[in-house]
């Protein structure tokens with residue numbers, strides 16, 4: 375690991391490239407030895423305001439090349455949620471391994487105050503994860519289980 379906190383955990387290699395004009399935006403990195411997420415920063419050129427109840431798509435200035443069999447999840451930062459009520463509209467966002475566009479974050483302000491954002495602010499975190507793909511085959515009758523078709527609080531709340 376060249377940047378960020380070093381770790382003895384297994385790691386995969388993921389190529390990253392900055393979009394034009396984002397050369398000053400720090401690459402995402404793990405902030406502690408065993409952090410699961412790397413923070414994504416806002417690639418914006420002027421201050422952005424998100425009013426209560428409003429959402430905005432914020433570009434992060436990077437593109438990644440995930441190996442097949444992996445995804446990246448874009449997840450909220452709990453600090454922004456706890457302090458300002460700001461989270462991700464589509465949490466967790468899914469970055470497919472074949473996506474080569476700029477990573478973007480859909481921030482929504484569920485708080486009561488206008489939220490303001492500056493260039494380079496850390497707005498979300500990226501968690502790389504393995505993916506299991508399934509082949510769906512049709513079957514007339516599914517195996518019976520203890521739960522059966524009970525859901526939505528079937529076991530009590």
Ligand SMILES: O=c1ccn([C@H]2C[C@H](O)[C@@H](COP(=O)(O)OP(=O)(O)OP(=O)(O)O)O2)c(=O)[nH]1
Nearest residue numbers: 448464466467468469470473476477478479480
């Ligand atoms: O928070 C997100 C979610 C997605 N993406 C990018 C990467 C992902 O691979 C692509 C498609 O995302 P998704 O499958 O969630 O969106 P969709 O509405 O199903 O679009 P598509 O038809 O392109 O799959 O958009 C982001 O940059 N940020």
Ligand SMILES: [Mg+2]
Nearest residue numbers: 468469470473
């Ligand atoms: Mg899709």
